[in-house]
Amino acid sequence: MYGRKLHLVIADDHPIVLMGVRAILQNLPDVSLIGTASNSTELFEMLDARPADHPEQVDMVLTDYAMPGGAFGDGMEMLARLKSRFPDVTLIVLTVLTNPALLSKIVQLGVHGLLNKGSDLNEIPVAIKRVAAGYKYLSQSLAATLEAQSTRPxxxxxxxxxxxxxxxxxxxxxxxxxxxxxxxxxxxxxxxxxxxxxxxxxxxxxxxxxxxxxxxxxxxxxxxxxxxxxxxxx
The missing domain is CATH 1.10.10.10 (Winged helix-like DNA-binding domain superfamily/Winged helix DNA-binding domain)
Incomplete structure (x- = not known):
């Protein structure tokens, strides 16, 4: 999809999650990790600015759904702002949500990937590869939840x-x-x-x-x- 290294940013307010995801991404030869953010303020600043050591445009954001405390909110509010201000950036969302109605809302917003935080972290490279190739990606557990929800009024x-x-x-x-x-x-x-x-x-x-x-x-x-x-x- 990109024909070059994928420039990616991680956003999560849990340092241990950031460390785990970062460790996985560092082993991917086609991914260049631009930086990490712990709230929406840091994430938007990173997307707005291109530091001298990383002048590349960010291609993809892998972000937690719930990151309270940032100037741009979190959850649906943050995702909607990301979609509006950075339409060319692909979004993969990490979440612990199990509410099918909320999961459906996230998908309808137009995110490119939705991952269950309870799943194996090794699912992340698979999701990144699929999304980078132009496809949507859902964790199997979340896909099953959404499929069940689609049959309910x-x-x-x-x-x-x-x-x-x-x-x-x-x-x-x-x-x-x-x-x-x-x-x-x-x-x-x-x-x-x-x-x-x-x-x-x-x-x-x-x-x-x-x-x-x-x-x-x-x-x-x-x-x-x-x-x-x-x-x-x-």
């Missing part, structure tokens, strides 16, 4: 929600603000905000617009949560 995602997450989302979709929900159920706005965020994550909704779109498809507001437990003050 969107409404099945609701089963992933806790009672309180479903209740919070229903009230939010009904027009209540986070603070209004907190006042109504006598909990802190921080708790309600976290429950809303976790619920949206389980439903693979990246923002409020996607949540409202999903509601129009499956009718979240029409699904009454199971009888809830007595609310406790924070």
């Amino acid at each position: 969107d409404v099945d995602k609701i089963a992933l929600l806790s009672k309180k997450e479903l209740e919070v989302l229903r009230m939010f979709l009904g027009g209540m603000s986070v603070q209004a929900i907190a006042d109504h159920v006598r909990r802190s706005s921080k708790t309600i905000s976290n429950q809303k965020r976790m619920g949206m994550m389980k439903l693979a909704c990246a923002n409020d617009a996607e949540l409202f779109q999903l509601n129009s498809q499956v009718g979240l507001t029409n699904i009454a949560p199971p009888e809830s437990e007595p609310q406790k003050r924070d």
Whole structure:
């Protein structure tokens, strides 16, 4: 695909993972490791700048999905920014996620490879070779998860929600603000905000617009949560 050495950057906030991946890549004759990053700030700086010792354009990024603390976020937000700002850079994502809805969202975003962190690290060279040749690559375990998910309707995602997450989302979709929900159920706005965020994550909704779109498809507001437990003050 490149006709030369592949210029690659690794991003992961776990030093041991970085060391392991780096050791594997150093044994690949067709790969030139440009550098490593531990968060999105370092990763974007590396892609924006071409240091004197590595003036080459980065061809591929092998990145962890969850790397909190960076200026450009992590997860879906970071991947979307990478796709937008560096469309010519191929992306391989490492993740411990097992939620099929979220995995599907990552694939739909257009990443080129998706690897399970629990798999053998020796799968990484295989993924790099396939992606460099112009193909998509999925870990076998993740491919099986996504295949199973493809046969399930969107409404099945609701089963992933806790009672309180479903209740919070229903009230939010009904027009209540986070603070209004907190006042109504006598909990802190921080708790309600976290429950809303976790619920949206389980439903693979990246923002409020996607949540409202999903509601129009499956009718979240029409699904009454199971009888809830007595609310406790924070």
